[in-house]
Amino acid sequence: MRTNRPRGLWLAVGAVAALVLGIATTLLLAAGGGFRGGGPATWRGAGVQCSVPALKGHAVEVTVGDMGPGMVSRPNGRVPNGGSGGHGMGVMSLRATPSSVPAGVVSLQVANEGALLHEVVVLPLPTGQAAGERPAGGDGRVEEGGTLGEASRSCGEGAGEGIAPGAMAWTTVSLPPGRYELVCNFPGHYLAGMHAELDVTR
Ligand SMILES: [Cu+2]
Numbered sequence: 733m734r735t736n737r738p739r740g741l742w743l744a745v746g747a748v749a750a751l752v753l754g755i756a757t758t759l760l761l762a763a764g765g766g767f768r769g770g771g772p773a774t775w776r777g778a779g780v781q782c783s784v785p786a787l788k789g790h791a792v793e794v795t796v797g798d799m800g801p802g803m804v805s806r807p808n809g810r811v812p813n814g815g816s817g818g819h820g821m822g823v824m825s826l827r828a829t830p831s832s833v834p835a836g837v838v839s840l841q842v843a844n845e846g847a848l849l850h851e852v853v854v855l856p857l858p859t860g861q862a863a864g865e866r867p868a869g870g871d872g873r874v875e876e877g878g879t880l881g882e883a884s885r886s887c888g889e890g891a892g893e894g895i896a897p898g899a900m901a902w903t904t905v906s907l908p909p910g911r912y913e914l915v916c917n918f919p920g921h922y923l924a925g926m927h928a929e930l931d932v933t934r
Contacts, residue, residue, distance in 0.1 A: 780899040782887035788904050789837025794883075796895070796916060796926065798824040798846035824924040826852065828914055832931040839904045840914070842883045842895060849894030850916045850926070851884030852901070857911040863929040864922075872919035880912070881905035894918065907932045 824846070842852045856878050857863065866874040883901040885892025895901040909932050916926035 780886060780896050782900040784841055784900055784902055787839035787841060787902055789839050790833040792828050792830065792833060792838060792840050792930065794826065794828045794840055794842040794852050794914060794928075796824075796826050796842060796844050796846060796850040796852065798848050798850075798924075800847045824850075824916070824921055824926045826850075826914060826916055826926040826928050828928045828930055831929060832933060833907075835907060835909045835932050835934055837904060838907050838932070840881070840883050840902060842901045844895040844897055844899055844901075847897050849896060849918060850921065851882065851894055851918065852903075852914050853882045853884075853917050854880040854903075854905060854907075854930070855913050855915060856880065857913040857929060859911075863913045863927045864925070866913070866915070866922065866927075868923050872921075872923060873917050874915060874922050876917060880907065909934045 828840075840852060840854070842850075844850050853876060855866075855874075855876065868874050881903045882891045883889075883903040884894055885901050886894070886896040886899040888901060890903050892901070912930045912932060914928045914930055915922050918926075
């Protein structure tokens with residue numbers, strides 16, 4: 733369609749403004765950790781199908797989830813203070829079955845049943861500390877020092893950019909006897925409940 737009238741021009745200007753606003757919003761979400769590394773195209777991979785290969789060692793099935801697409805983090809990545817259920821991230825979950833395995837080779841198989849990107853990082857659990865007690869920094873994340881492994885690649889093994897909704901991820905690690913904590917370290921997710929203890933027995 734051709735038009736030289738001012739009205740057509742203003743419509744075009746409006747369309748460009750809306751586009752810019754949309755991009756800005758997307759960038760804000762990205763900065764806030766709504767997704768890490770990946771672009772909007774990988775933010776929601778609903779219906780992703782993964783075929784998980786045969787994994788070695790003792791199997792631990794991990795399920796991660798959230799309350800739905802409304803549970804995105806704030807643009808500044810912080811979780812507002814408040815009582816349980818009163819913070820911006822809502823309730824998220826990370827469950828591991830079984831919660832105890834013999835020492836040796838252990839394979840984690842993670843299923844993301846939520847609407848957001850998630851991950852599972854294996855951290856040693858210090859004596860006297862329970863799962864969920866790690867202090868989170870201002871960015872809503874916990875220290876990952878001493879990590880023993882990570883499953884954060886959609887339909888893949890090891891570290892990646894996050895597990896897309898509906899996708900699976902896996903990793904095989906060698907764990908000595910001890911107490912471990914499985915955490916999701918996307919900003920605010922640990923504080924929203926994404927942690928579980930995994931005990932490794934002799
Ligand atoms: Cu998470």
